Amino acid sequence: MPFTTTTPVPLYLREDGPASAPPLLLLHGGPGAHHDYLYPQMLALAESHRVFTYDQRGGGQSKTDSPEPITWRTQVDDLGLVVRELGMLPPTVTGPTIVGYSWGALLAMLYAVQSTVDPSLVPPARLVLVSPAPITRGWRDEFEQTLAERGRSAVVQQLRDELAASGLRETDMVAYRQRAFELSVAGYFADPTRATALTPFRVTGKVQQSVWQSLGQYDLTESLRAVRVPTLVVHGRQDPIPLASAEAAAEALGGEMVVLDDCGHVPYVESPTLLFRSIDRFLQHRA
Known part of the structure; x- marks a missing residue:
């Protein structure tokens, strides 16, 4: 090892x-x-x-x-x-x-x-x-369709808009990338707002x-x-x-x-x- x-x-x-x-x-x-x-x-x-x-x-x-x-x-x-x-x-x-x-x-x-x-x-x-x-x-195939639909949901789009308006990209790129990753997988969650504190991959x-x-x-x-x-x-x-x-x-x-x-x-x-x-x-x- x-x-x-x-x-x-x-x-x-x-x-x-x-x-x-x-x-x-x-x-x-x-x-x-x-x-x-x-x-x-x-x-x-x-x-x-x-x-x-x-x-x-x-x-x-x-x-x-x-x-x-x-x-x-x-x-x-x-x-x-x-x-x-x-x-x-x-x-x-x-x-x-x-x-x-x-x-x-x-x-x-x-x-x-x-x-x-x-x-x-x-x-x-x-x-x-x-x-x-x-x-x-x-x-x-059913999973892929469901996940794509969730990624286009109003809740996820609102979270993306909030990130874009936060100014985080200009002030803290590390934190911005972390949040962008979390939103990229938010559709996997029962509640997209719970996609926080995740280890990126x-x-x-x-x-x-x-x-x-x-x-x-x-x-x-x-x-x-x-x-x-x-x-x-x-x-x-x-x-x-x-x-x-x-x-x-x-x-x-x-x-x-x-x-x-x-x-x-x-x-x-x-x-x-x-x-x-x-x-x-x-x-x-x-x-």
Whole structure:
């Protein structure tokens, strides 16, 4: 550490929490993003677990100059190597406990599905899927339309007008950029005015595009039924990602579903108490 040594591209790796605590692997969203924006809120997981996270290939501090396209399978294979490098293997542990957020939750599901047919992948012991990305292309199309509509809403436009009139751009460029970022993601929130005090991040566009293109007209609904792993799905009722997608994932996996009211796509900011209480209860029960 802080970079992996067994993956084709060195991946930036971070560790938090007591070394003696049970290990947990946290997967950030994107694709093409990086882990930073989940912090400091996700440090709540490190109170009871040794939390590992990494910048997935092509984003953050794991960028690469290779012309080879980064696909969903690239990310799944990297995840498998990270699991082995971290020693999350039987008999020391029963397999990795994976907490995935947004795209990271979809990556966790893709990994779990592939682990049922690929012996090189260590099956997960437990899955926690927070605000999971859509499990079908149809639901992804619905999400993109909803998010675009929210970005054009009167509330968000008013917040943008207020920023433009504030004079902040001329007096404090750092604060202006911070606020501009928050407004760029305000549509993800149940209440756009709550998009404050966020850790900014950037998405590497070509990585995001190549991963989604590699999935094509995907539909994981049936393939998830082959996965036999204790699973918790947590989803905000006002998430622009359709609640039906998260419910279908929970049903296919035979998992537990928790719906957070008055919460959008960012429960670790919008509803942290209920989110971490649900995760802690699930992990303790499944220990």
